[in-house]
Amino acid sequence: PGSSPAGGPLRSRSVTAVSVRVPAKVNLQLSVGPLRDDGYHDLVSVFHAVSLFDELSAEPNEELAVRVEGASAEEVPADGDNLAARAARLLAERIGVHPGVLLRIRKAIPVAGGMAGGSADAAAALVACDRLWNAGLEPGELAELGAAIGSDVPFALLGATAVGLGRGERLSPVPVKGRFHWVFALAEGGLSTPAVYAECDRLRAAHGEWIGAPQVSERLTTALANGDAKELGSALANDLQPAAIMLRPSLRRTLTASRDLGALGALVSGSGPTCAFLAESDAHALDLAAALSDAGVARSIARAYGPVPGATVL
Ligand code: C5P
CATH class of the missing domain: 3.30.230.10 (Ribosomal Protein S5; domain 2)
Incomplete structure (x- = not known):
């Protein structure tokens, strides 16, 4: 120096x-x-x-x-x-x-x-x-x-x-108050993003669904602004989830297990197959991670919090 x-x-x-x-x-x-x-x-x-x-x-x-x-x-x-x-x-x-x-x-x-x-x-x-x-x-x-x-x-x-x-x-x-605590269930093997989107289109066509322009959930943004984990948990939503579950049926068990174990909310992350569970606190995330690990519904479990900054020079 x-x-x-x-x-x-x-x-x-x-x-x-x-x-x-x-x-x-x-x-x-x-x-x-x-x-x-x-x-x-x-x-x-x-x-x-x-x-x-x-x-x-x-x-x-x-x-x-x-x-x-x-x-x-x-x-x-x-x-x-x-x-x-x-x-x-x-x-x-x-x-x-x-x-x-x-x-x-x-x-x-x-x-x-x-x-x-x-x-x-x-x-x-x-x-x-x-x-x-x-x-x-x-x-x-x-x-x-x-x-x-x-x-x-x-x-x-x-x-x-x-x-x-x-x-x-x-x-x-999007403004966020405080920090949210997450547990992630990592699956064996990945899912192809284009395949999950294609499956989503196929399911929608099969059900004859009419798809309008998507809207931001006000309930979700309010929960984020208030730092309200409980509200956030029930506002989590992923349109790709049915498609990911169709391509990887074992995800249904992972999601059900997490709800039984007291997660505030659970969903497939993006196109999957990782599942994300919202906890009340850091301590709750630790308990939830241990319980999920014991339940044997994931290849491995990771804990994390958000939000964090994007790509940063060290
Ligand atoms: O942009 P990216 O290469 O990550 O997208 C991967 C694939 O995911 C695309 O080829 C497309 O099949 C699907 N995709 C989509 N609509 C988006 C983003 C991705 O259909 N908005």
Whole structure:
């Protein structure tokens, strides 16, 4: 500390590695509109960032490379299809540099679990490479690049709690009082997001349902503003849940068990198969996690709180 190379100011020193921490999300409300011509659905998605974090570090390298570490590392593509690699390539193109970077990803967010783990890594790569390459893009510019990678990437950059409209990428922050405590039941194996959306369309067509434009739940936003966990628990809603259960019938048992064990609310997270349970307090979350673990209805259990900030340089 204190010495700077070649007498230059400290802040112009070239960066050797940048580490970024990025949270998982759960959708407190996920209302799915009709299928659009571009294959997406208009959404009202109330995103909530929780304290389950992936860590990504970016360091100079000859070529673009990705290394994934952690429990489920082998389930993540480590080639050019990796969302973090795509994000780094897109940013490099945008600012006109060679994408020479090694991205090391330490995964804690479940893979293909409905918690936007891949999008989180893409967001982390944008933030890390922006810093590594001294690009200095504005948050809005990073969000725009993020949206080109995936619908959930802009939220992983923003964090906290926000309503997402359009594909989920048009965000406005939602005021939240205090902190909410969550327990997550992680399932064996993932679910494909496009398959769950397609199953949702199929179920709706089979039931002849008419689907209107989704609306933000005022009950939910009021519960968030008041820090009212009980109200929030009963306002949780996910239109993808029936489809996820259809593709993974064991989720029904997981959700029922959590209600029997006193969760304030329970729902499938995003497109699943992770299930999210709201607890009254940190202590209640600990009890609920132990009871769920004993009930044997999940591969593993994680506890987390929200809201937390989006992708942050460490
Ligand atoms: O944007 P992203 O690549 O994460 O989306 C993955 C898939 O999820 C899309 O290809 C689409 O099938 C589905 N999706 C959707 N409507 C949205 C977001 C995602 O149908 N608003």
